[in-house]
Amino acid sequence: QSVLTQAPSASGTPGQRVTISCSGSSSNIGSNYVYWYQQLPGTAPKLLIYRNNQRPSGVPDRFSGFKSGTSASLAISGLRSEDEADYYCAAWDDSLSGPVVFGGGTKLTVL
């Protein structure tokens, strides 16, 4: 199983706000930045959030990242059908599990 824990699935309806969580430990999320990736079906991952809450150029402000203690979350507001994808959290890990660990991914379905 993955070092960072994510729920395998999430869902929402268009326009809704959904949150995807990522749980870690003191050696990863607790002491390092969290990153979030979006992977649309059949495509390469795309960086969505870096350094906990920063958005790369071109990423809509509907996407927000949060971190508290050893957990992090990705919030998507104004949900759209094109947001249906897999979402992964990632962090540097200072323990033997590292150096870079990913969550198992959350498949977001837009109903």
Added chain:
Amino acid sequence: EVQLLESGGGLVQPGGSLRLSCVASGFTFSNYAMSWVRQAPGKGLEWVSGLSGGGGTTYNADSVKGRFTISRDNAKNTLYLQMNSLRAEDTAVYYCAKDTDWGSGSYVGLDVWGQGTTVAVSS
């Protein structure tokens, strides 16, 4: 346009070797750390290896230590992954990715990805 183009994937028998290449364009390659990330069929992402811009610092996942070697040729804007002693569990799409951070690199923040190259290990 910033681009990464992987090649070198294919079908290989268990215990065999393969070398992946990733050609970069559109940015100053030597200024950025680079990483390889893989994804087994139907599974999540797994970070494999990372290398600093100058090539002096290397990181590897435990699952590939002693078997995989990451390297780069900055004169050719090319990243490599030499994979030896391949196992069935190495079967995956392998992506090369550029670091977000100029200089030392984060190895976690990867803002440009290639399209991936498929490695299948089977007898």
